[in-house]
Amino acid sequence: MHPNYGLTKSLEESKAEETFVDPLPRAVLRPSSFMLLDGEWRFALDLDDTGILKSWHLGHQYEHTAHWPGSIEDHMATAKIQHGESTSWKDKIVAWYEREFPLPELANGNGHPHSILQLTFGACGYETRVWLNGIPLRTIEGEDVHVGEYTSFSYELNPSILRTVNRLTVRIADTMDAEIPRGKQESHVYKRGGIWYQTYTGAVRSIWLETVERNRLRSRVGVVSSIEDNLVRFNFTARIHDPGHYTLRLKIYHRIQDSSEPIVTDEFPFCLEAGEKRQRVVVEIPDAHLWSPEDPHLYRLKAQLIDEDGYVAEIETHFGIRKIESRGCSIYLNNQKIYLDGILYQPAAATYEEIKDHMYAMKKLGCNLVRIHIAGVDPRIYKMADRLGLLLWVEVPSPHSSTQRSRVAHR
Template identity: 30%
Template sequence: MTFRTEYPRPQFVRQKWLNLNGVWDFAFDDEKKGTEEKWFKEHSTAFNQQINVPFAYQTKLSGIEDSTFHDFVWYRRQFEVPASWQGQRVVLHFGAVDYRAWVYVNEQLVGFHEGGHVSFQFDITDYLQGGKETLVVRVEDPSTDETIPRGKQFWVEKSDAIWYTRTTGIWQTVWIEPVSPIHLKKLKFTPNVDEGEVIVECEVDGNYAEAKVEMEILFKGERIAKELFELQEPYHRHSINLFNRKIFRTSFHNDGWAWTPENPNLFDVKVSLLQGDSVMDELQSYFGMRKVHTENGMVYLNNRPYYQKLVLDQGYWPEGLLTAPTDEDLKMDIELAKEMGFNGCRKHQKVEDPRFLYWADQLGFLVWGECAASPSYSEDAVALLTKEWIEIVERDYSHPSIVAWVPINESWGVPHIRSNRQQQHHSLAMYHLIHSLDPTRLVISNDGWELTKTDICAVHNYNHGNHDEVAKYEKFKEDLATKEGILHSQPARRGIYANGFAHEGEPILLTEFGGIGFKVDDANGWGYTSVANVEDYLADYRRIMEAIYSSKILFGYCYTQLTDVEQEINGILTYDRKPKCDLKEIKCINEMWHADTI
């Protein structure tokens, strides 16, 4: 059985492609001898297991389910290029491989990639020989290396506290597709809501002489623009004004075409690369007209104050870990969150599958994008995280659902940032780097505490106490009530800003809190506080949210968390997505605050 059969790149869709998910040969290389013994040779006898790609060997769905350390692993499978692709270039794509990958085709090394969270590809045309082709992937995932961005993947074999089982190797779809010798390489959309225009950037690979790009934009099935522009160089930037289109002149102010969680309007795009009378490449994409900025201590969405009701989402599944078993599972998480009255999520310590972002775009769901952190600080860790973020922003830039980037969380990887100037400079460098790559979104410099320069003052506070800890709850409520209370609080015995930095008027949001532990069925684990039954769970949720909504300064929140994860039982849903209570009750509580109170 082949899992994850949907096309994996939703904003760069080609019709012809071949999914390489499914059963592959597999081997552990604990003695690190595979390269020397040439396991990349077609008839190597080293492969003594099979694995179901795209699931890591630690998962049940992989067919192996081994959580012990194996830092080097090998994959092998054969494939055939369809005869109809003859004369085209063949590109091999990987959705994500954690952490380093060496890729061989027909015993030849075609490329190397470092970074466990985003996609990469190689043109393998010159390595193909016709008929059965052999693909081999060698992976290194250092289990205990604290310089690599690993997020919640624990560097000890057994999961504990907030740390979970590791993901090694291929964990997103692998596929091949044909392209012409000249083809579209990149496509990027930047909405300009104030001017009613979308800026399109495209890049082609190959001989672009006499090449043109034709772009057709549709809205709800109706064509609103069709433009043709010549390529003077491989990269082209083009602005398309939408205000000039008659149907949009009067509809902007009622979300007639802007993207919001309540009205997730999207523009479908067909892009054709032409050379002479020939269509050299063709793809489908989409974009949303969405603007986010801060002003007067509030976050604005499309120039209106917008209160964010987020839920912390770790993006783990019991049988697939970081890999959702199906595309429907990604969609369902968003639908369940919206059913509870949340309008977005903070994807915590994970760069999520692009299919999740597709559903967030389609269904209307805000996303704070976050990368896995390195546990320790070093110059190597700085370089690795920086490289990862450049690739993240490039991959996900055009998704309207993403409204913020979170490069650092709770001083992970920068443990001395409070007073260490070097680590403060790293935080500042990440803040400015991301803004230099993406001027359209907010950047939170160190979500939780010890912030440096930041667009949002993002605070974590779990000190609400159990229902009978009245004094603790009152202190929690008092700390959140006013600007002065929040900025002088030290919820984790850490200041809200690092030394030398202070609040500059940016919006204040409570971006981690709650975490009520509630054991359901046979689950065992922990939460920040605990309750014994459904009635107490709902009462405690209401008690905590009343403190949030009574604040005179908070302009949004992120509740911990959507689901249980391994030993954490502080989700509103169980690990397998069963509600712990009537979700209508959660929604009712979440809707105690209304936008018309601004």
């Protein structure tokens, strides 16, 4: 029997096992409430790039509407805006989006002493500026302009600028600059080389509001396994407003199990200053069950940051324990040689639901590897591949030239 078919379940059986559901494009779950801002937005092209000079963020008459998420190219085509001879663009594009939203009544209540309201963009760009009620926002990392088309970024909203009805304004700019990461898109370099891929930029993933704790773990979790020692190293980023003593408590479960008791619990004390701090901790998992395409066993992780008063901020994700390496001309998984039966996948403008259907189809074909070709992908694709038993070979978007500036932009 072909090893890739032996334990492959039917599409219906696999979908029935999905218990890790998150409508947001990220790889972790939070117990907080959220409000998606996807849907119809007002939309305008800024062909002469005069919107900032003319203070569009303070008020502008938008002639068109557009659906977020979606690309500027789609929005131009839908609005039948002609830029040159077609709805493509040649050197630079600037677009503005705007919508209103009511002040949400999210769980924990607005003004809760432990909570703040956070605005998150799943991905947007290449350059993104954001205003709330005409006031410029700065990302958690301190950026007035977020640079990068494939990464998530967030804003903590000051209650003093919130209104009963709020106006959110977004300016997005992109260029054909060969020194910025573009992936396999149209550019002056690729045009000369005969590759005719179209541009794809703009509002490419969801936007949402959610309550988050003032002192919390951010939605970034790294996992590194040492299968010989049954050890797992977790990398976390703590976001702290109130410096003091904290405890990081980790609870690990089998992802699918009857017992509600964790198989491992461990605690790590920290003294944390205000700001962001990366933390690395190591946990032993006795008799670790290794992940493989034939047996995609997963563990569930609950990570809790606990302050001196016992208040708990929690995130949840899942992970597999595995080791992959090359030895000579062969690939080894968990110290066993593996034959890679892979497929090339170019998701392009596919939605998450479409990508999910494609992934199930690739697994049903008998693949154990999916190569995702030079595209920014929804982070949920990683946990989906974990559940299905698919290895991922993900190529991140790259610049079209090699210079010092392009290498910095590609960091």
